[in-house]
Amino acid sequence: MTNALALVAPVDTLAMEFTRDFDAPVAVLFRAHAEPELVKRWLGPHGLEMAITEWEFRSHGGYRYSHADEHGEYAFNGTFHTVRENEFILQTFEFDGAPDMVNIEYLWFEDLGGGRSRLRGRSICPNVEARDALLSSGMEGGMTEGYEKLDRLLADL
Template structure:
């Protein structure tokens, strides 16, 4: 059984660290992050539609996607600085808060017995940006997105 999201944001840092285990091989977890048609099926909270304008998942590539619901649209973009099967380093920007660009690290870890772990670190430009993300419902969105990913992984 997959474990709950563990999100930690120490008060004295600009970082947010998280860990989430999955009942799936690490190759499937990585694939679910790599292929835009799969990303669209799990990334984000319940109730939002997602369109991907660009998803160039390679070192030097980039992305832009939009979530939408009855209340509006929420666009995000970034650059993939490093993409390899065990590590992705990217930037992340919510276009509703321009110039507040985070750098994010994603580690894909094989836990054996068809289990994997995703570890992440997001570093914000300042504490105000970090606190705004934390108060925006980000944790709920991540939790719900990873629940959707749990449902998708067995088919990969």
Template sequence: MTSPSTHHTTITSDPTVPLVRIVREFDAPAEKVFRAHTDPELVTRWLGPRGLEMRVEHYDCRTGGSYRYVQAENGEEYWFHGSFHEVRPSERIVQTFTFEGYPDAVALETLLLEDLGDGRTRLTTTSLVDSFEGRDAFVVSGMEVGVNEGYERLDELLAG
């Protein structure tokens, strides 16, 4: 049995640009949170909602690298891919993100890790898409469930 997280995830849509901002704190140092985002074996243990199986086709998390993975449930498969444009250890990741079900909707994502001291980290992620309609579809697609459950799973992984 898992214990509920004591941290709240904030998801906001920017009113002036088609951007979603996600802010979450973790009870782990930035190096550990960064590794959980860059090591494919760890990524498969927390990314996405509970109940989905994740398999990585490739995951080369370095500046100039790329990734492709699938999340599956009840015979349905959801493929995702992107490129890593900038990877700075324990500080920042800039990447593209594409759900292959909507291949023309590419998001530019920036993950910033902030050391809060006492072994705690704030993660701020922004996802910029090409239109307000695309952003709103992204938000109502169930993203909130996947983000919240994924971060709960990440809490469990970081505590282990």
């Protein structure tokens, strides 16, 4: 089953919010966000090779990864500020190509019952220009493709 991504950027805010349902239990969805070998299998759009150079998935841990294709490499880093298993992740997110434009990202994992779950997220950008640049960069398409890959991964777990 394909579940649609709902992504909105409320007017007069610095936020982007999304919701996506998955046909998998919360614990499996959370595990796919926690384990670097699983994250590499789904995060990002089709056609990009992912490398993770740092992954300390715990409160006050950090991460660094990159995506690469024939056009170049795109690196990202951040800090996992709060991790509560099967429940919540609070992290920062920074693209090396836009230094000092750090987003604060919230992820909530909800049990819908019947082996289904919902992921809700909110990303707060440092300014409206940064938010609009992300939205115009094809972020929604990349998220949709990544979550399609995640659906396939979850079916295998």
